[in-house]
Amino acid sequence: MKAKQVVAILAIVLAMSMMIGCAKAPQQDVDAAKAALDAAKAAEADRYVPAQYNAVKDSIDAALAEVERQNSKFALFRSYGKAQKKLQEALTAANAAKDAAATEKEKVRAEAQDLITKAQAAVEESKKLMKKAPRGKEGRAALEAIQSDLTMVETSITEANTALTNGDMLTARDKAKAAFEKVNAINQELQDAIAKKAGLSKRAK
Amino acid sequence: MQCGTFLADRGFSLSVCTVAGFVRRNQTLRLYLIQTKNQEPGILFWPFNCFRSHGFCMQKYFARTKSKWILVGNRIVATNFNQSIKSIKLRELWTKLSGTNLPQWLLWLNVAIFPMLLILFLVLEIAPKPPIVKFEQALKALSQARNAESRVYAGELLKAAELCWDKALKAWRKENQKFLLSRDYRVAQYLAESSTKLALESSSKSKTSKESSKQIASAQISILKRQVEEFKSQYYHLPVDNLLRKEFARGELKLKESEFAYIRKDYKQAVAKSKEAAFFIEKAGASVTESMNDYFDNLPKWQRWAKETIAWSAATDSVAIVVDKMAHVCQVYQGGKVIAQYSIELGPQWLGPKLQRGDKATPEGQYRIKKKKGAGQSKYYKALEIDYPNGADLAKFRLAKQNGDVPSSAQIGGLIEIHGDGGKGANWTSGCVALKNEEMDEMFDLASVGTPITIVGSLKALSNGNGNGSSLAKSDK
Numbered sequence: 001m002k003a004k005q006v007v008a009i010l011a012i013v014l015a016m017s018m019m020i021g022c023a024k025a026p027q028q029d030v031d032a033a034k035a036a037l038d039a040a041k042a043a044e045a046d047r048y049v050p051a052q053y054n055a056v057k058d059s060i061d062a063a064l065a066e067v068e069r070q071n072s073k074f075a076l077f078r079s080y081g082k083a084q085k086k087l088q089e090a091l092t093a094a095n096a097a098k099d100a101a102a103t104e105k106e107k108v109r110a111e112a113q114d115l116i117t118k119a120q121a122a123v124e125e126s127k128k129l130m131k132k133a134p135r136g137k138e139g140r141a142a143l144e145a146i147q148s149d150l151t152m153v154e155t156s157i158t159e160a161n162t163a164l165t166n167g168d169m170l171t172a173r174d175k176a177k178a179a180f181e182k183v184n185a186i187n188q189e190l191q192d193a194i195a196k197k198a199g200l201s202k203r204a205k
Numbered sequence: 206m207q208c209g210t211f212l213a214d215r216g217f218s219l220s221v222c223t224v225a226g227f228v229r230r231n232q233t234l235r236l237y238l239i240q241t242k243n244q245e246p247g248i249l250f251w252p253f254n255c256f257r258s259h260g261f262c263m264q265k266y267f268a269r270t271k272s273k274w275i276l277v278g279n280r281i282v283a284t285n286f287n288q289s290i291k292s293i294k295l296r297e298l299w300t301k302l303s304g305t306n307l308p309q310w311l312l313w314l315n316v317a318i319f320p321m322l323l324i325l326f327l328v329l330e331i332a333p334k335p336p337i338v339k340f341e342q343a344l345k346a347l348s349q350a351r352n353a354e355s356r357v358y359a360g361e362l363l364k365a366a367e368l369c370w371d372k373a374l375k376a377w378r379k380e381n382q383k384f385l386l387s388r389d390y391r392v393a394q395y396l397a398e399s400s401t402k403l404a405l406e407s408s409s410k411s412k413t414s415k416e417s418s419k420q421i422a423s424a425q426i427s428i429l430k431r432q433v434e435e436f437k438s439q440y441y442h443l444p445v446d447n448l449l450r451k452e453f454a455r456g457e458l459k460l461k462e463s464e465f466a467y468i469r470k471d472y473k474q475a476v477a478k479s480k481e482a483a484f485f486i487e488k489a490g491a492s493v494t495e496s497m498n499d500y501f502d503n504l505p506k507w508q509r510w511a512k513e514t515i516a517w518s519a520a521t522d523s524v525a526i527v528v529d530k531m532a533h534v535c536q537v538y539q540g541g542k543v544i545a546q547y548s549i550e551l552g553p554q555w556l557g558p559k560l561q562r563g564d565k566a567t568p569e570g571q572y573r574i575k576k577k578k579g580a581g582q583s584k585y586y587k588a589l590e591i592d593y594p595n596g597a598d599l600a601k602f603r604l605a606k607q608n609g610d611v612p613s614s615a616q617i618g619g620l621i622e623i624h625g626d627g628g629k630g631a632n633w634t635s636g637c638v639a640l641k642n643e644e645m646d647e648m649f650d651l652a653s654v655g656t657p658i659t660i661v662g663s664l665k666a667l668s669n670g671n672g673n674g675s676s677l678a679k680s681d682k
Contacts, residue, residue, distance in 0.1 A: 046356065054351035061347060064374055065340050071381035072335040072388075074325070144553075148447045152454035170471075174478075178461035182454070196630055 023078045025067055029087035033060050036094030045101035047170070048108070052097040059090040108169035112160065115176035119157050122183040126150055129190035146186060153183045332385040335377060336394035343370055343397045346404035355407040357473050358414035362407030369400035415472060422467050422475035429460050429482050432490060440493045444556045444632070449489045456485030497667055500557060503569070507661035510571050514659040515541050524651050526623075528638055530555055530567055531663035535623070535638060537651050545647060550639040551632045557662075559593075559636055561602070561611045562618030567636045567660060568593050574656045577649065578622075586625025586642045587649045591658055593621040623648060623658070 037060055040046075045053040063086035070078045127150075130143050160175035300306060347370060355363035373396035380388045436453060463478035511527050518525035519541025527536045530551060537545040552565035559568035572595060578588040594602065594617050602617045618636070627639035638660075640648060652658075 050354070050356070051352075054348070054356075057351060058344070058348040061344055061370065065344060068340075068374060068377045068381060069335065069337060071378065072337075074329055074332075074385065144447060145441075145444075145450050148450040149454040152451055152458060155455075156458045170469075174462045174465045175458075177465055178458045181461055182458055193630065 023070070023080050025071060026080050026084045026087060029084055029091070030064065030067065033063065033087045033090045033094065036091045036098070040094045040098040040101065043098045043101040044105060044167075045097040048101040048104040049097055052093070052100055056090060056094045056097050059086060059093055063087040063090050105167075105169055108173050109164065112164055112169055112173035112176050115173065115180050116157060116160050116164070119153070119160075119176055119180040119183055122180060122187060123150060123154060123157070126153075126183055126186050126190065129187060129194065133190050133193050146190065149182070149186055153179045153186070156182070328385055333388045333390055335380075335388075335390050336397060339394050339397040339401070340373070340377070343373065343400040343404065346401040346408070350404040350408040350411065353408045353411040354415060355404075355411040357411070357471075358418065359407040359410040362403055362410055366400050366403035366407055369396050369403055373397040373400055418472035418476050419467075422463065422472050422479055425476065425479035425483065426460065426463055426467060429456075429463075429479060429486055432486055433457055433460065436486070436490050436493070440490075440497070443493070443497075444554050445493050445496075449492050452485045452492075453489035456482045456487075456489060459485060500662060501667045503662055504666060507569070508664060510659045511661055511664055514538070514571065514657050517657060524653070524656050526648075526652065526656060526658040527664075528567075528623075528658065528660040529664050530569070530660065532665070535640065535648075537648065539651075545651065547640050547644040547648065548627075550627045550629060550634060552634045552636040553632050555632050555636075558601075559598075559618065559621075560605055561615040563635075564618075565634075565636055567634075567638060568598060568621060569660050569662055570595060570597055571657065571659050572621075574652055574654055574658060577652070577654060578624075579649070583622070583624055585622075585637075585639065587645050588622040588624035588637075589649065589652050589656075589658075590620065590622045593619060623652075 037056055040053060040056060045056075063083055066083035066086055067080065070080050070083060126146075130146065130150075133143055133146075156175050156179040160172045160179060163169075163172035163175060347366060350359075350363050350366060373393050376393035376396055377390065380390055380393060433456075459478050459482035463475045463482055466472075466474035466478055514525045514527055515538050517523070518538040522540045524544075525538045527538065528534075528549065529536070533549050533551070535547045535549045536543050537547075551567045554565040555567050557566055559566040570593070572591040572593055574589045575592040576590040578590065580587055582588070598617065602611070605611045606613060606615065621637055623638045623640065623645075624634075625640060625642040625645035627645070628641040629639075633639070
């Protein structure tokens with residue numbers, strides 16, 4: 001009888017220890033990985049480093065599926081080690097994507113800023129060249145058309161600046177680059193005209 | 206060794222055998238010890254009579270786990286069933302290992318735990334299984350879709366696929382929270398399958414859309430570049446409306462943005478920008494073309510005027526002058542043949558008819574030289590003043606006033622000349638025709654008061670190599 005009591009106690013103790021020993025879902029890791037993904041998205045990783053961002057999304061999805069796979073098992077058989085590992089990897093990858101996006105964005109921003117500065121300088125150069133460009137008795141009439149182009153270039157530079165302020169670096173860079181190329185073409189046209197005028201003056205002498 | 210891990214590692218063989226066996230209260234329970242390779246010894250509880258009927262399962266299990274030896278009942282048995290049995294009694298082994306007798310409570314413990322395990326294994330066997338394969342397929346499809354840039358080219362489908370995936374996970378989670386036997390994964394499975402389907406569709410659409418966008422952008426960019434070149438060569442130098450020129454410049458800038466987007470392989474953006482560029486370029490082009498076509502509706506009249514002038518020159522063997530504004534050329538005829546040809550410069554608004562004083566346009570019509578102004582008599586070296594406005598001009602001006610094409614206070618203007626001081630490389634006059642001084646000398650000698658001078662917009666059709674007017678940096682005239 002004594003032996004039976006011992007056995008019963010042991011069985012209860014064993015059952016309790018089995019219940020207590022059950023693994024728990026890594027909710028903190030899930031939350032941390034999701035927060036890191038949101039942070040990467042907020043840093044526009046999906047736009048500036050899309051491949052990295054996609055990889056993070058994939059790994060988080062896989063980790064969440066692994067968590068549920070373990071949740072599907074009987075409590076005693078659950079093991080979240082693999083899911084935890086995946087979530088930690090996803091967290092690291094999300095943080096890396098966020099940093100990479102910030103770096104890439106800064107690189108594009110610097111390029112855009114540089115192009116805007118160059119384009120603005122080229123516009124100033126255009127204005128100076130327009131003063132030297134050949135003109136007849138009607139003054140600026142012959143240069144009005146070029147002035148129209150220049151106005152549009154300035155509009156484009158303003159748009160690039162606005163895009164830059166709004167954090168849309170890729171658009172800012174494209175607009176600044178387009179403006180820079182256009183204003184360079186205008187300057188070339190003006191320089192050709194000035195050179196021709198100089199040539200004519202020499203011939204006249 | 207943790208209990209859960211131990212059972213997970215060995216659970217399958219145990220459960221299969223357990224389901225097949227029966228436990229009777231009076232049945233003798235046997236203890237099996239298993240020593241597996243690289244593992245600690247495990248303990249299996251088993252009714253002896255089951256072993257024979259399910260020996261095959263056990264044999265497979267032992268073969269898989271590379272067991273070294275087992276204890277069957279109260280005897281130790283080699284795991285290789287083909288080998289000869291080397292056994293000792295369990296009680297003897299226990300005694301050998303522990304130095305004590307096998308306690309009775311160990312067998313009673315077996316009696317207490319075995320029913321629990323039996324129920325557990327039964328439940329595990331009959332409980333619904335989660336659709337793991339479906340979820341894995343969905344994961345793979347989603348990954349493919351993302352890598353195929355579906356976010357850019359098939360955003361809606363990818364969004365729907367991701368939404369289905371999230372819902373599938375939620376449904377899976379919800380079922381997991383239920384008791385093992387009351388779970389139903391059908392909704393989760395359906396959602397996972399839907400996610401896979403949508404992701405695959407999105408992947409496929411994205412590939413097609415990307416390729417199509419690439420081709421559209423490429424084609425649109427080259428068409429627009431050609432249009433820009435054509436516009437520049439035909440109209441850029443023409444005194445077209447500044448507003449139109451601004452629109453054209455805007456289109457040109459958009460085209461460049463489209464090219465940059467194409468270079469960085471953002472084909473969707475390239476298409477969008479090229480559409481914007483096309484809007485401005487085509488609008489400017491269409492507007493200029495329309496006004497040029499309107500202007501060139503006068504071509505038959507201009508050609509008739511020139512023909513009459515040349516015919517008069519031929520008939521009278523006299524000098525006559527024809528000015529082609531579009532070609533920026535002045536031809537001198539005698540006896541109906543060209544005896545001299547000069548490049549000319551006009552007013553900045555040379556394109557189109559002269560409507561009123563100060564519009565910097567050169568009039569079109571059949572005129573005669575009214576007055577010759579030698580050196581010192583003209584502000585611009587020498588000049589041949591024409592009889593503008595003639596009767597036709599006055600009638601036209603009155604009509605324009607009536608129609609409101611010119612303000613009621615407008616005046617018709619006058620003092621239109623062919624004069625010197627040309628060769629500036631620009632259209633700079635107030636509507637006169639300027640020649641280089643040495644050419645003006647020749648012209649001055651050839652022309653007399655009364656010499657016919659016909660000024661036309663053009664002698665050639667617009668598409669017939671026309672449009673060679675002057676630009677700021679045009680080659681020497």
